[in-house]
Amino acid sequence: MTRTPASWRFIALAGVLFALLWPGTAAAHGEEGLNDTDYRVTVTEQPRLPGVEVREVEAGARLELRNTGDRSVEILGYEREPYAEIRPEGVFVNVNSPASYLNETTDPDARVPAAASPALAPEWDKVSDEPVIRWHDHRAGWMNAQPPPVVTADPSRPHKVLDWDIPLRSGTQLYTVSGTVEWVPPPAAATWWAAALLLAGGLFVATFKPADLRPVAGLVGVLGLAAIADAVGRAVTSAELETGWLAALVVNQSWQLLAGVAGVGAAVYALRRGSAADLALGIAAAALALLSGLSHVSCLSAAITPTPWGGDLTRVLTVAALGAGTGVAVGVLARMRQPGRTTDTAGASTA
Numbered sequence: 001m002t003r004t005p006a007s008w009r010f011i012a013l014a015g016v017l018f019a020l021l022w023p024g025t026a027a028a029h030g031e032e033g034l035n036d037t038d039y040r041v042t043v044t045e046q047p048r049l050p051g052v053e054v055r056e057v058e059a060g061a062r063l064e065l066r067n068t069g070d071r072s073v074e075i076l077g078y079e080r081e082p083y084a085e086i087r088p089e090g091v092f093v094n095v096n097s098p099a100s101y102l103n104e105t106t107d108p109d110a111r112v113p114a115a116a117s118p119a120l121a122p123e124w125d126k127v128s129d130e131p132v133i134r135w136h137d138h139r140a141g142w143m144n145a146q147p148p149p150v151v152t153a154d155p156s157r158p159h160k161v162l163d164w165d166i167p168l169r170s171g172t173q174l175y176t177v178s179g180t181v182e183w184v185p186p187p188a189a190a191t192w193w194a195a196a197l198l199l200a201g202g203l204f205v206a207t208f209k210p211a212d213l214r215p216v217a218g219l220v221g222v223l224g225l226a227a228i229a230d231a232v233g234r235a236v237t238s239a240e241l242e243t244g245w246l247a248a249l250v251v252n253q254s255w256q257l258l259a260g261v262a263g264v265g266a267a268v269y270a271l272r273r274g275s276a277a278d279l280a281l282g283i284a285a286a287a288l289a290l291l292s293g294l295s296h297v298s299c300l301s302a303a304i305t306p307t308p309w310g311g312d313l314t315r316v317l318t319v320a321a322l323g324a325g326t327g328v329a330v331g332v333l334a335r336m337r338q339p340g341r342t343t344d345t346a347g348a349s350t351a
Contacts, residue, residue, distance in 0.1 A: 034058060034238050034252075035106075036302030039142050039161070040182045047168050047175035049073060054177045056140075058237055059306040061106060063140055063166075065177075067131040073175075075133070076167040078102070081118035084133055091128040096120040103135040108143040140164045142181050151183045159183045189301035192315055196293075196323035203327025208334045213277060216328060217270035220281050220288070223321055224263020227292035230317050231256040233307045259284075259291040282332030285325045293322025 041060030046053060051069025056062075067073050067086040077083035077099030084100070085092045093100045098112045127133075142148065148161045160182050168175040207216050234256075235249035249257060266284035270277035296318045299305045305314040 034234060034306035035061065036298045036305050038184055038186050038303045040184050040304055041140055041179060042182065043177065043179040045176070045178035047177050049168070049170055049175055056179070057134060059304050060141070061306070062134045062136050064132065064134045071170050074169040076169060077118060078139070079118040080167060082122045084135070085124065086131050086133055088131055089129070090126055090131060091133045092124040092126050094122040095125050096123050103137060106136050106141070108138060137166060139166055140179055140181065142183070148183065155185060157185065184303035186301050186303045187311070187315065192300040192319055196319045199319065199323030200327035200330070203324045204331040204334070207328050207331025213270060213281065217267045217277065217281060219324060220263050220284055220328060221267030223288050223292070223324055224260045224267065224284065226317050227256055227260030227263060227288055227321060230292060230307070231260060233309065236308055237306045255291045256295070259287040263288050278332050278336055282329050285328035285332065288321045289325030289329060293318055293325055297322065
């Protein structure tokens with residue numbers, strides 16, 4: 001019986017990994033609605049209402065209004081119709097308000113049902129038991145696909161591109177929450193891609209040459225822990241109020257989380273002298289490069305990332321996963337293709 005070479009087993013498994021996980025990854029990131037951006041949204045003036053606080057969340061993609069007072073507060077829509085009411089007993093949305101449909105997405109061309117009209121009397125639908133709402137308000141963002149003229153004229157420095165105001169109402173009294181949208185120059189993407197390429201080349205050599213793979217195993221373990229931390233950070237950023245960050249981690253970040261766990265598991269297996277350590281490290285590194293690196297490369301060319309930490313740290317984590325993961329995966333493949341190589345119990349390939 002002819003045995004399939006280990007290198008071809010690696011190629012087959014990597015292909016299956018890519019085919020199965022890439023569509024799921026793309027869908028998950030689309031569903032969570034987290035996007036890298038060059039526009040910073042800031043709330044600059046709070047409404048003078050006791051117990052009411054408004055803040056920007058999800059890297060400015062949505063606003064959050066929390067009402068811990070004893071008075072109901074209405075958010076008015078784009079034609080100053082009642083859009084949402086945050087009462088002490090929960091959140092109610094007016095299904096007759098066009099804003100209730102527009103504010104579900106950042107798409108400025110979102111369709112509104114013909115039956116919705118700001119002229120109709122409010123019809124309230126309770127959507128939450130907590131007096132907190134998050135929504136995409138098109139007034140608090142740059143909704144044009146093209147950058148503002150001031151940015152086109154001088155893209156080398158930050159620019160305030162608009163001031164925004166959103167009207168609120170409590171009883172018969174009107175209030176306003178105000179803020180700004182600022183354009184921030186993006187990073188030099190070519191520099192980050194060059195760093196990823198250099199890292200991939202260095203890790204290819206480090207993986208292909210030595211007889212002892214324990215340092216590489218340690219690196220893959222660190223990459224796995226970093227991927228888990230990044231997945232948790234993104235889950236915290238995207239967490240819905242009703243379900244919390246753990247649900248967001250499982251639903252929206254499951255593939256990156258699994259890649260991180262695979263990296264840690266492969267590292268432990270290799271350090272415990274597993275007989276198939278080469279293969280385990282290669283598959284885990286490929287998963288990390290794809291699911292923790294390639295799926296987040298948009299951050300390399302955007303100033304603001306949907307993470308609890310700054311954009312530079314996000315880019316470092318992405319470059320490390322993409323560059324080191326690719327280098328280790330290709331290095332392992334090259335090792336396993338060498339004639340006469342077998343894998344000993346220390347996880348090191350020997351001639």
